[in-house]
Amino acid sequence: MNTTENVAVQKTTKPSFNIEEVLTAPELARFYEESNRTEFGKRDTIFKQGSRVTEVALVISGLVKVTREMRKGKNLILRVAQPGCFVGISSGLASETYEYSVCSMETTTIRTISVDTLRWLMESNHRFANEINQRICSENLFNISRLSSLLSKQLPGRVADIILYFSQDIFSSNEFSIPLTRQELAELAGTTKESLIRTLSEFKNDKIIDMNRNVFSINSFNILKTLSRLG
C-alpha cells in the first residue's frame, strides 16, 4: 500500500494567502490601479477555452468552475475556485491561448490583471512569487491526483469523491446546496448524467446521503471515505 492515498480532491481550491497581506503598499496600489473589477451573473463565461490569453483573474466573491471542453459536447470540470483563488495562471504563463474555460456558478466578482502585471508582481515580490509557485504546484498535484482517481476508481468512488469535495473543500459543512446541474456534476465525476444520477440514487437508498433537488447532506462520512478509498 502507498503512503499517499488517492484522495481525489484535496484542499487545493482553498486560497492559502491574502493579497493584501503579501503585497507591499506600492505593489498593492499598482495591483488595484491595473486590475479591473468585473461582475458576472449566475452562469457567465469569464474566460473561453481557445481564445487568446490576455489576463488572469482573482476571484473576489462568488464561485467559478474551471472546465476543459473535450470533444463535441463533452466537458470535464477541473475544479471549483473560491474567493482568493487565481484562475488562468497556468495558461497565462505557458500558453498563447486559454487551455480551459472559466465560468461563474453564481453571482461572482473578479479582478482581472494582465499577464504582464502578474509577472511584474512576481518579480517585485519574492513572497508573492513563492505563493503563486506553490499554488501552481498544488494545482498540478491536484490534477495528478484526479488523473489517477478518475482513471482507477469506478463510479461509486468517484461520486463519493465529489460529495466529499463539496463538503470538505468548498462548503466546509455536511449539508450544502450544490450550484451545479446533474449534467455538470457528471462532468466533475467524469461520467454521464444518467450514470451519475443512478449512483446518487443508490447512495440515497443506502442512506449514505440525503438529497432533495440540489441540497445534499451527508449521513455517513465514513462510508463515503471508504467508497473513495476502495474506488
Place this chain on the structure above:
Amino acid sequence: MNTTENVAVQKTTKPSFNIEEVLTAPELARFYEESNRTEFGKRDTIFKQGSRVTEVALVISGLVKVTREMRKGKNLILRVAQPGCFVGISSGLASETYEYSVCSMETTTIRTISVDTLRWLMESNHRFANEINQRICSENLFNISRLSSLLSKQLPGRVADIILYFSQDIFSSNEFSIPLTRQELAELAGTTKESLIRTLSEFKNDKIIDMNRNVFSINSFNILKTLSRLG
C-alpha cells in the same frame, strides 16, 4: 469545435533552456557545489512516491519515467523526462512527500539539488525562476490535456497518442525503440497489458505501424493523427 485540440501529448517533456546559459557564474558554481551527481542502472528507483521530499533532480543523460502508483499494482506513467528536464519540482515546492515515483528507463545520470537550493536559485535569478515557472505551468497544462484525453478517448486514440508521443516528443524520428515493457506502455495509455497488445496488433495488421519486439516504425502519421483526433 474547439480551437484547442486534445493532443494528449504535447512538447512538455522537452527542456526549453539550459542551466549553463541561464545561471550566472557564481550561481552555477553553487549549483555544482551543492548538487550531487548520481548514476542509475536500467530500471532503478530515483524517487519513491510517498517518501519525504528532500531533493529535486535534473536529468543529465538517459531517460526516466514519472509514475503515479495508484491502487495495488496499478500504475499510471505520467510522463517521460529527458536530459535537461527537472523532476520532482511540483512535489518539492508543494508537498511534504513525493506524489509520484521517478524511475530510470535506461542507464541514467542525474544531478540532485535540495529544495532549499532550488528556492535560492529561483530567488537569486529571475530568468531561471521564470523558466521554472513556465515548466511547471506547461507540466500542468500537459496533465490537463492528458486528463481530458484519457477520459474522453477510447483505446485506439490513446494508443495512437503514445506512439506519436514517442515519435515526436521523445525520439524525433518515425522509427524508434521504446525502452518500456508492454505492461508499462499500458500504464502510459491508461489501460491493461492485454488491451494495449490487442490494439497494437490491430495497428500492425492495418499497416499503420510496423513493430517487432520493441522497435516501432510509423507507416502512416496521418492515420495515427486522425485516430488521436477522433478518439
Place this chain on the structure above:
DNA sequence: AAAAAATGGTGATTTGAATCATTCTTAAAA
C-alpha cells in the same frame, strides 16, 4: 544447459458504464 521467472500474445467471458428511449418534474416563456 536446465530451470525458473518475466514478458508477450491470444481467445473466451464478464462487466461497468455508455447509450438509447421514455416519462416525470420543475422552471421559464408566451
Place this chain on the structure above:
DNA sequence: TTTTAAGAATGATTCAAATCACCATTTTTT
C-alpha cells in the same frame, strides 16, 4: 394560465474494455 422548454429520473439494451485462462517466447538465474 397554458405552453414550451430544460432538467431529473428510471428501465432496457449495447458495447468497449477488463478480467480470466492459457500458451509461447524470451530473458534471467541457478
